[in-house]
Amino acid sequence: PQKKVKQWKYTTCNYCSTGCAIQIGLDAAGRVVTSRGHAGADVNRGKLCIKGILEHELFDSPGRGAEPLWRDKLHQPWQPVDWDTALDHTAARIKAIQAEHGRDSFAVVSTGQLLTEEFYTLGKLVRGCIGTNNYDGNTTLCMASAVSGYKRSFGADGPPGCYDDFEHTDCLIAFGSNLPEQHPIIYWRLKEARERRRFPMIVVDPRVTMLAQFADIHLPITPGTDCVLINAMLHVIFAEGLEDRAYLQAHTNNLPQLQALVAEYDPQSAQHICGIDEDMIRTVARLYAGAGTAMSIWTMGINQSTHGSDGVANINNLNLVTGNIGKPGGTSLSITGQCNAMGTREWSSCSGLPGYRQLENPEHRRQVADYWGVDPDFFPERRGLTQTDIFPAIETGAIKGLWLVATNPLTSMPNQPRIRKAMEKLDFLVVQDVYEDVETNQYSHVYLPAAVWAEKEGCHTNTERRVNLVRNVVQPYGNAKPDFWIFRKLAERFTGNSGISFAETPEQTFEEMKQLSTGAGRTLDISGMTYANIEAARGIQWPFTQAHAQRPATDPDYLKGEPRLYTDGRFQTPDGKANLIPVRFVNNNECPDDDYPFWLNSGRVVEHFHTRTRTGKIGNCNKFSPTPYMEMNPDAAAEQGVQHQQYVRLTSRRGDAVVMVQLTHRVPRNMVFIPFHFYDCVNRLTLGLLDPYSRQPAFKQSAVRIEAV
Numbered sequence: 232p233q234k235k236v237k238q239w240k241y242t243t244c245n246y247c248s249t250g251c252a253i254q255i256g257l258d259a260a261g262r263v264v265t266s267r268g269h270a271g272a273d274v275n276r277g278k279l280c281i282k283g284i285l286e287h288e289l290f291d292s293p294g295r296g297a298e299p300l301w302r303d304k305l306h307q308p309w310q311p312v313d314w315d316t317a318l319d320h321t322a323a324r325i326k327a328i329q330a331e332h333g334r335d336s337f338a339v340v341s342t343g344q345l346l347t348e349e350f351y352t353l354g355k356l357v358r359g360c361i362g363t364n365n366y367d368g369n370t371t372l373c374m375a376s377a378v379s380g381y382k383r384s385f386g387a388d389g390p391p392g393c394y395d396d397f398e399h400t401d402c403l404i405a406f407g408s409n410l411p412e413q414h415p416i417i418y419w420r421l422k423e424a425r426e427r428r429r430f431p432m433i434v435v436d437p438r439v440t441m442l443a444q445f446a447d448i449h450l451p452i453t454p455g456t457d458c459v460l461i462n463a464m465l466h467v468i469f470a471e472g473l474e475d476r477a478y479l480q481a482h483t484n485n486l487p488q489l490q491a492l493v494a495e496y497d498p499q500s501a502q503h504i505c506g507i508d509e510d511m512i513r514t515v516a517r518l519y520a521g522a523g524t525a526m527s528i529w530t531m532g533i534n535q536s537t538h539g540s541d542g543v544a545n546i547n548n549l550n551l552v553t554g555n556i557g558k559p560g561g562t563s564l565s566i567t568g569q570c571n572a573m574g575t576r577e578w579s580s581c582s583g584l585p586g587y588r589q590l591e592n593p594e595h596r597r598q599v600a601d602y603w604g605v606d607p608d609f610f611p612e613r614r615g616l617t618q619t620d621i622f623p624a625i626e627t628g629a630i631k632g633l634w635l636v637a638t639n640p641l642t643s644m645p646n647q648p649r650i651r652k653a654m655e656k657l658d659f660l661v662v663q664d665v666y667e668d669v670e671t672n673q674y675s676h677v678y679l680p681a682a683v684w685a686e687k688e689g690c691h692t693n694t695e696r697r698v699n700l701v702r703n704v705v706q707p708y709g710n711a712k713p714d715f716w717i718f719r720k721l722a723e724r725f726t727g728n729s730g731i732s733f734a735e736t737p738e739q740t741f742e743e744m745k746q747l748s749t750g751a752g753r754t755l756d757i758s759g760m761t762y763a764n765i766e767a768a769r770g771i772q773w774p775f776t777q778a779h780a781q782r783p784a785t786d787p788d789y790l791k792g793e794p795r796l797y798t799d800g801r802f803q804t805p806d807g808k809a810n811l812i813p814v815r816f817v818n819n820n821e822c823p824d825d826d827y828p829f830w831l832n833s834g835r836v837v838e839h840f841h842t843r844t845r846t847g848k849i850g851n852c853n854k855f856s857p858t859p860y861m862e863m864n865p866d867a868a869a870e871q872g873v874q875h876q877q878y879v880r881l882t883s884r885r886g887d888a889v890v891m892v893q894l895t896h897r898v899p900r901n902m903v904f905i906p907f908h909f910y911d912c913v914n915r916l917t918l919g920l921l922d923p924y925s926r927q928p929a930f931k932q933s934a935v936r937i938e939a940v
């Protein structure tokens with residue numbers, strides 16, 4: 232197809248948080264024919280994974296919504312309506328629900344897939360116009376624990392490291408992160424760095440993941456016990472005097488409290504809880520603390536846990552104790568999930584206010600209210616319900632109406648039978664999505680067709696705080712509209728609430744956001760960025776101030792932001808010191824027992840993204856990964872009389888699912904693994920207990936039994 236290409240257009244991938252720059256090839260008639268990685272982009276240097284290579288197939292994929300649809304009752308057939316009718320009806324139903332049941336009886340859940348300007352605009356609409364406090368993003372299912380842990384340790388969200396740290400580190404430990412399948416191009420960066428400088432890599436994961444296969448040391452930990460392992464490592468580090476005492480004294484609080492707690496976690500005792508041999512615990516502790524620089528990365532194995540926030544804080548403890556924050560190769564780097572999960576953290580107003588401002592902080596409320604021209608009293612003084620608390624509130628009748636923006640909870644939420652019942656109770660559900668056949672649309676009263684990815688324009692922020700530009704390459708499908716357009720048009724029906732105004736284009740919105748990013752001591756400063764310089768640099772990391780922007784083209788750091796945060800040891804806490812947070816292990820998981828003897832673990836396959844809303848429409852992604860399956864250990868299968876490729880029924884305390892078995896030694900005898908992407912499968916079984924700080928569900932720790940069918 233490259234022979235047919237007459238023009239290449241720049242944009243950025245819209246799946247995972249790696250932030251790969253893509254070129255979309257168009258033929259002489261302006262039709263999209265292919266994609267390729269952008270060789271000039273620092274992130275991916277011309278590479279793409281299978282999802283990025285095939286991403287251009289999304290534009291005319293099956294199931295796209297071309298017109299808004301309406302129905303009063305779920306049993307009625309859909310009626311196509313024009314946009315004015317759809318938005319008038321939607322605004323009227325929201326206002327009626329709020330008038331009868333109160334402002335917070337209508338809830339909004341968005342996604343880490345939107346563009347940053349769309350988050351900001353939706354936040355203005357929800358916080359400043361509709362006025363509900365029950366507003367969240369599906370990032371509560373993936374990154375909320377990282378946000379919470381960073382805030383507790385460092386006083387603010389924002390990953391302090393970057394991919395370039397792979398080039399400088401002397402030791403890397405990965406907790407619950409399977410980069411080759413989740414973030415293939417970040418893995419490629421790591422692999423290249425290790426080929427240049429053979430530093431040791433330790434992988435902590437109960438499953439022999441692809442990343443574990445490439446590691447020097449694999450620690451097959453008992454699910455949910457990472458706090459015990461890290462506490463035992465810290466025990467060894469303090470006992471053997473391997474800590475960075477000068478760094479601790481200058482830059483941290485709570486050292487005596489942390490030392491007192493980890494003194495209880497000697498490796499000999501810890502091994503019986505976390506399943507890692509005591510000598511191995513000592514080995515990895517010495518390796519990590521003894522390295523010149525060391526870095527930690529993690530993903531859902533930490534975040535999706537009843538103690539995800541504590542797990543993140545404890546990883547931060549490990550790095551603070553060894554002096555590995557804010558220096559090349561020494562960092563604590565959360566590998567983000569969705570392409571713009573970072574953007575929602577920075578600008579969405581879900582858990583706070585734009586620019587990492589806090590609802591709980593009166594000065595922050597005043598700053599945003601002044602800038603938007605609204606009464607500060609219009610903002611609540613604390614965040615409302617998270618996505619995981621909104622569905623129980625639907626069950627109790629506290630929430631009557633819900634607007635879902637590009638998220639598919641019927642497939643993505645734990646305990647699907649319970650979510651389905653909650654959906655049935657809603658008086659009014661709005662689904663705004665690229666695809667009208669998305670599963671959750673079964674329960675909606677209005678469907679708003681959204682433009683996909685490069686049919687629209689705006690920014691993403693990737694895992695390493697790099698702001699990338701998504702350029703629109705083609706016009707939206709049918710009569711679908713960019714989410715930005717939908718938010719603005721709906722806002723016109725609510726502005727009587729506040730008199731708030733909205734910029735007309737994403738680029739004007741970006742310029743507006745920049746004004747909210749400046750201020751003394753703010754790390755999230757994008758004031759030097761423009762669409763033009765972001766595109767010229769193929770992405771710029773924040774902070775990038777006006778002073779950064781004024782560097783001459785001859786400067787080696789021309790159009791480069793700061794690769795690392797906290798390089799001077801000053802954190803975003805009131806006294807500028809990081810908080811060491813003692814983390815006590817509490818076993819509150821649904822552990823295997825006689826009735827349900829297997830751990831149920833879930834995760835991603837490389838061909839699919841989230842609930843397959845998009846990748847399920849791409850032929851080759853489906854060819855490589857067409858159906859759900861269950862990994863089972865051959866020894867356990869022999870005990871249960873189960874054969875390879877046989878169908879079995881899994882049952883948990885929530886429901887059951889039938890799935891085909893793949894025998895493999897990747898999983899231990901007491902665990903099975905199922906990809907999370909498929910409808911009516913693993914989340915019929917998951918319990919999803921919540922982390923108390925982040926409200927993130929423990930997707931990876933449920934108990935099941937298995938029967939042949």
Ligand code: SF4
Nearest residue numbers: 244246247251280283
């Ligand atoms: Fe897209 Fe992530 Fe693949 Fe890069 S690694 S092409 S950002 S899905």
